[in-house]
Amino acid sequence: MLKNIYTPLAGAIAQERALETLSNNLANVNTVGFKGDNVTFTLQDPEPFKNYPTPLPPANFKVDLNKVGPLKGNDLSYVGIAGIETDFTQGPxxxxxxxxxxxxxxxxxxxxxxxxxxxxxxxxxxxxxxxxxxxxxxxxxxxxxxxxxxxxxxxxxxxxxxxxxxxxxxxxxxxxxxxxxxxxxxxxxxxxxxxxxxxxxxxxxxxxxxxxxxxxGSNVNPIKNLTALIVSHRSYEAYQKAVSNYDQMMDKTSNSLGEVRA
Incomplete structure (x- = not known):
């Protein structure tokens, strides 16, 4: 369950970058010769068999790394930013x-x-x-x-x-x-x-x-960008709520498992 929090976290980070780009577009609606940017997303495929160099324990801990399952590569799919491309079409x-x-x-x-x-x-x-x-x-x-x-x-x-x-x-x-x-x-x-x-x-x-x-004039379409900004902001809020829920679940689980009963 600990790894599940990274799925909405990846989505929130991607939407945060989209919000920055869309906000910059809208801020330059009246900037002469300004060219708007478009954000594209990509699905990062899972890598269940990849071992990362960190945070593996040092060599003096004689541990069979093949058995350290939680430290292997992610087995979940995350979203990321594929790129931010500038739209060079003619402005009005x-x-x-x-x-x-x-x-x-x-x-x-x-x-x-x-x-x-x-x-x-x-x-x-x-x-x-x-x-x-x-x-x-x-x-x-x-x-x-x-x-x-x-x-x-x-x-x-x-x-x-x-x-x-x-x-x-x-x-x-x-x-x-x-x-x-x-x-x-x-x-x-x-x-x-x-x-x-x-x-x-x-x-x-x-x-x-x-x-x-x-x-x-700027080639930014204010209506289109404002609509995209609202959608991106709502998505960011949803991801943020999911991260908060996972955090509360982990906190409650840790406290419950950590209780020492007589």
């Missing part, structure tokens, strides 16, 4: 009429020069930093074909190919990058992503275009 278009706002249409990301190195972002709510460079909301320069894109003012034009013009003069072309393995993109704060895959897997997008005066 928001017309802002702001020349500093750029929306990527199609798959791809802006390249940003930060103090920690190159990072990528989908958000197009850009600014001009103190040096006059086209920058992210955090103030880090957006990169073009020539490097940092410098402008004299916020009066400029960007065509669908990402070419930047000011006073009829070509300035630079904003780079949009795509990734061979999008699952290797990791969130690192400030709405940035770090690509952990091989450098050769990053290439300039040939299909993505830019739309000036628009922003891409």
């Amino acid at each position: 278009a928001i017309n802002t009429h702001n020349k500093l706002d750029l929306m990527i249409e199609g798959q791809g990301m802006f390249s940003v020069q930060t103090n920690e190195g190159i990072r990528f972002q989908r958000a197009g709510d850009l600014t001009l930093n103190q040096e006059g460079a086209l920058a992210s909301k955090a103030g880090d320069p957006i990169l073009g074909e020539k490097g940092v894109v410098y402008l004299r003012s916020n009066q400029f034009h960007v065509n669908r190919l990402g070419e930047v013009y000011q006073d009829g003069e070509f300035i630079d072309r904003i780079q949009i990058y795509q990734f061979k393995s999008p699952e290797a993109l990791e969130r690192v704060g400030n709405n940035y992503y770090f690509y952990g895959g091989p450098a050769d897997d990053v290439s300039q997008s040939e299909t993505a275009t830019l739309k000036q005066g628009f922003l891409e």
